[in-house]
Amino acid sequence: MREILEEKLKEIFKEKDFKLEKAPEERGDYASGIAFRVAKEEKRDPKEVAKELKEKIGENTFFQTEVAGGFLNFSLTEEALWKEFFKLLKEKEDYGKKKGGKKAVIDYSSPNVAKSFGVGHLRSTIIGQSLYNIYDFLGWDVAGINHLGDWGTQYGKLIYQIKKEEKDPEKLSIKELEELYVRFHKDEEKYPELKEEGRKWFSKLEKGDPEARRIWEICKNKSLEEFDKIYKELEIEIDHTIGESFYEDKLSEVIKETKRKGVAKESKGALIIEFDDMPPAMILKSDGGTTYFTRDLAAIWHRIKEFSPDLIIYEIGADQSLHMKQLFAATEMLGWKKSTELIHVAHGMFRLKEGKFSTRKGKTVHLKEVLELAKEKAEEIIENSMTAGDLSSEEKKEIARIVGIGAVKYNDLKRYYKRDVLFDWEQVMQLKGDSGPYLQYACLRCKSVLEKGGKYEVKEEGLEKEERRVVKKIVRFKEVTEMAATSFSPNIIAEYAYDLAREYNVFYDNLPILGNEKRMAITEGVFIVLKRCLYLLTISLPSKM
Ligand code: ARG
Numbered sequence: 001m002r003e004i005l006e007e008k009l010k011e012i013f014k015e016k017d018f019k020l021e022k023a024p025e026e027r028g029d030y031a032s033g034i035a036f037r038v039a040k041e042e043k044r045d046p047k048e049v050a051k052e053l054k055e056k057i058g059e060n061t062f063f064q065t066e067v068a069g070g071f072l073n074f075s076l077t078e079e080a081l082w083k084e085f086f087k088l089l090k091e092k093e094d095y096g097k098k099k100g101g102k103k104a105v106i107d108y109s110s111p112n113v114a115k116s117f118g119v120g121h122l123r124s125t126i127i128g129q130s131l132y133n134i135y136d137f138l139g140w141d142v143a144g145i146n147h148l149g150d151w152g153t154q155y156g157k158l159i160y161q162i163k164k165e166e167k168d169p170e171k172l173s174i175k176e177l178e179e180l181y182v183r184f185h186k187d188e189e190k191y192p193e194l195k196e197e198g199r200k201w202f203s204k205l206e207k208g209d210p211e212a213r214r215i216w217e218i219c220k221n222k223s224l225e226e227f228d229k230i231y232k233e234l235e236i237e238i239d240h241t242i243g244e245s246f247y248e249d250k251l252s253e254v255i256k257e258t259k260r261k262g263v264a265k266e267s268k269g270a271l272i273i274e275f276d277d278m279p280p281a282m283i284l285k286s287d288g289g290t291t292y293f294t295r296d297l298a299a300i301w302h303r304i305k306e307f308s309p310d311l312i313i314y315e316i317g318a319d320q321s322l323h324m325k326q327l328f329a330a331t332e333m334l335g336w337k338k339s340t341e342l343i344h345v346a347h348g349m350f351r352l353k354e355g356k357f358s359t360r361k362g363k364t365v366h367l368k369e370v371l372e373l374a375k376e377k378a379e380e381i382i383e384n385s386m387t388a389g390d391l392s393s394e395e396k397k398e399i400a401r402i403v404g405i406g407a408v409k410y411n412d413l414k415r416y417y418k419r420d421v422l423f424d425w426e427q428v429m430q431l432k433g434d435s436g437p438y439l440q441y442a443c444l445r446c447k448s449v450l451e452k453g454g455k456y457e458v459k460e461e462g463l464e465k466e467e468r469r470v471v472k473k474i475v476r477f478k479e480v481t482e483m484a485a486t487s488f489s490p491n492i493i494a495e496y497a498y499d500l501a502r503e504y505n506v507f508y509d510n511l512p513i514l515g516n517e518k519r520m521a522i523t524e525g526v527f528i529v530l531k532r533c534l535y536l537l538t539i540s541l542p543s544k545m
Helices: 002-013 034-042 046-057 078-094 119-137 153-164 174-190 194-207 210-234 244-260 292-307 318-333 367-383 386-390 393-413 425-429 436-453 465-474 477-486 491-510 517-536
Strands: 030-032 063-068 071-076 103-107 141-146 264-267 270-273 281-284 311-317 341-347 350-352 421-423
Touching (some): 002 477, 034 046, 103 119, 119 311, 119 477, 153 174, 244 270, 270 318, 281 292, 367 386, 393 436, 393 491, 477 517
């Protein structure tokens, strides 16, 4: 609706980039401060200008204009609301969907092999997948890439430790692999020469030594199996898994290009790229080894060549901000960037509310434990629900999975990505507040009303206050998804969905719905939009709750 209104006003005001704000609720739907700007330019009173503009806009069936102070406030007419609402009822699931957009690559999830999948990677996975769903829905051609951490000196260290402790890699669990790695680092503190041993094994790995390769391969496959289980549980599938090792045979070409273009230079036996306003990035270490940065450089080169994207999104924690800035700057210096926009969606850190779910000091929180606990808590909710009696234990388990996982996902997505996540189980699982289960429940409530009410036929008629409020919220859906995409912020969709669900619940509590065609239609509208929002937030809907 905002877009349509903006278009209309653009013509009247003869302003190419005219944009509307959301108005304070009691004032109308949208607002503009354009009169203030014009008044300043022409040294006049903004109120006078606003009045003049209102005259210019004149009367129409789409919206009403009010002047308040120097602001212009616009309220959509019922006629306009109905027009858009009918569109939704006709297009149903396709409402808001677009076609023929640009191309995007999204780098997300990207855990490290031989380590467990931490909650940090969970953030990246969930936010990344949500961005994927949003861009895809808006018609973009999206390629998701899992930039698996499967290469680097750490794997030399791991292999060294496996050999030293004479372990059979086939028999090691991910946890044991992680512990081996930790032991190496402990020993290394005492015996710094061990670093050299790790480096040697990585060098062997790079040169294709069969034993090093065999061990690396086993560890990698084990991790992938483990990660796949997690992705399955999260119902997330990433288009391409292209790990760091993939770029192994492309690194030398990329390194050559950095030299040829005079972007990299030698320094104390290493090869580095210098920047005006940042510390240098290392491309080759003095021992000739490549780095995380080198592989990211190769990856961006490969992505631009392979996908010709208009946009590349990196969904990675804020702790890698410097690395990303260096990477983007280097890409620019190398002349690769051209028209590709590069974005680092730098998410905040994950914290546990103290005492609620803390692990022993220093231990990273394991995602698996979080998900298990979420499912257990969801099972409690279901056990206590009214439908519990009609459900088989199989059904309960499946519902608990969907509710538990949905709760964890929503908890992450409801916050602006830059903010840290404070993980508090009570908040995550609450049925009454701003939570995943609350939204799932609201959506199922609409569904059950629709099932009870059966077929209906709706025509345009006057809207009562509660009805108008819900319809107004419903027709904001398109602008919300657009905003979420352009600001890389799924939380905008989460906030909107929560708001809509709450508004519907007021409507549901105050007005009889069954037998009233108009209210049935509104219920269907809410159902369609809420379900779509949940999908954009990567959250599924259970069959019952
Ligand atoms: N594996 C890295 C880590 O866990 C994240 C990789 C993110 N993607 C990238 N292109 N650097 O820290």
